[in-house]
Amino acid sequence: MASEWTLGELLRRQGVSRRAFLKFCSTTASLLALPASAVPAMAEALSAARRPSVIWLSFQECTGCTEALTRSHAPTIEGLIFDFVSLDYHHTLQAASGRAAEAAREAAQHENAGRYLVLVDGAVPLVEHCSTIAGISNLQMLKESARDAAAIINVGTCSAYGGLPMAQPNPTGAVAVGDVITDKPIVNIPGCPPLPLAITGVIAHYLTMGRLPELDHLGRPQAFYGENIHDRCYRRPFYDRGEFAETFDDEGARKGWCLYKLGCKAPITYNACAHVKWNQGVSFPIQSGHGCIGCSEPRFWDAGGIYASVPRGRFEDGSKLGAAALAGAALGAGTALLARRRKARVAEDDPAKS
Known part of the structure; x- marks a missing residue:
């Protein structure tokens, strides 16, 4: 009876190759933070499982x-x-x-x-x-x-x-x-x-x-x-430099700058979206141009609005990462401001260098 078949038998009957099966076991072991040595054991256990x-x-x-x-x-x-x-x-x-x-x-x-x-x-x-x-x-x-x-x-x-x-x-x-x-x-x-x-x-x-x-x-x-989306986000360098999109159609948005000011909740959200992604790893919300809405966190619907920036209290609520992120944003914004002022002074002193 089909109900008595092991998983390995069912996979073979479905035409799934050993190679494809081992690839799945390897990917799953990696995502579960298991060592490479666990892959054969996982494959054997899954094959024999009912x-x-x-x-x-x-x-x-x-x-x-x-x-x-x-x-x-x-x-x-x-x-x-x-x-x-x-x-x-x-x-x-x-x-x-x-x-x-x-x-x-x-x-x-x-x-x-x-x-x-x-x-x-x-x-x-x-x-x-x-x-x-x-x-x-x-x-x-x-x-x-x-x-x-x-x-x-x-x-x-x-x-x-x-x-x-x-x-x-x-x-x-x-x-x-x-x-x-x-x-x-x-x-x-x-x-x-x-x-x-x-x-x-x-x-x-x-x-x-x-x-x-x-x-x-x-x-x-x-x-x-186990990881913060903000830390794995490819837009993180823009955050650290204080380069933020102010609207969804401004120059910063077109350049792929950080979406924090547009309500992105990545700094307080823990999920694998940024590296596992969706649709065979094609993209995830931030990559498609929309900020993270924090949907894997408790009470995210009552977090103050999807397009409202995360308030300071949410960052500092027992989160060292949040406090560090705020400090990083402030430092980045300050660095960016100094760079703009320096560029303006150079242009004023020597228009040819502007």
């Missing part, structure tokens, strides 16, 4: 997280890896509906008790009857599904931190999954939407190591959220 049962719950969300994953750049080895979990319940992708769909969820929980994963996208409304599925409230379905789960993976900022549904004034009483479930291992993969490779990378780590990856203080995988 598909874990996955129950994917969608609550208050826009389906963007599912769209990002399914439309990443298929067919890829990442997509194939994800296909080879046993996706037993997913509102958007499942063929079954109504009573049959709920029966599939209940069967998956019963047959895989203690071993299945629950993936959630969307915040959980606490206001009664605000959102129901098959007559079951989101809150009740989450509690039922999490009861015998091995772990919970929150896909997207809404399930991880409440996201847009929890933004003020929060009429539905939306909360994050972690505000409801407190007795299960939880990993947050925030983003609006998150990078597809972050989702598949966490699942690959779980299949390989039998445990969730190392997490930061916000429950995010260190491998994907």
Whole structure:
């Protein structure tokens, strides 16, 4: 039976070459900060792994997280890896509906008790009857599904931190999954939407190591959220020199200067966007000319406006990096001002050199 095949057998039946598979393992190991020596072990473990049962719950969300994953750049080895979990319940992708769909969820929980994963996208409304599925409230379905789960993976900022549904004034009483479930291992993969490779990378780590990856203080995988976007941004040198775009169509914007003054939240945002990028590594928001909106951080919708510069308090709120960034900006701006004044003096003294 297909359900009894190992992942390696499924990949071979799909025509995935050993070379392509090892390339995926190498990339994933690198992103997970594992040494090169771990690649053969990862390949062997993944090849021998059997598909874990996955129950994917969608609550208050826009389906963007599912769209990002399914439309990443298929067919890829990442997509194939994800296909080879046993996706037993997913509102958007499942063929079954109504009573049959709920029966599939209940069967998956019963047959895989203690071993299945629950993936959630969307915040959980606490206001009664605000959102129901098959007559079951989101809150009740989450509690039922999490009861015998091995772990919970929150896909997207809404399930991880409440996201847009929890933004003020929060009429539905939306909360994050972690505000409801407190007795299960939880990993947050925030983003609006998150990078597809972050989702598949966490699942690959779980299949390989039998445990969730190392997490930061916000429950995010260190491998994907351990670095500040600002530090990996190719516009960082302009920031350090105090060269900022003032509008989206001025000379600075055309020259690719820093977008900090246009509301870029990169200095306070941790994600892999700047080096993993989107669409097979083609680009990411800052590269396409729009500042980072900080979507992988808690309460980013209430951060004071997408096009408002990050206030000083946000930088200095327990962040040495933020304070250093402010100092760098001030130093850069001062250096740029001195350079302009020096150039003006030279032009005044000797017009031929201007």
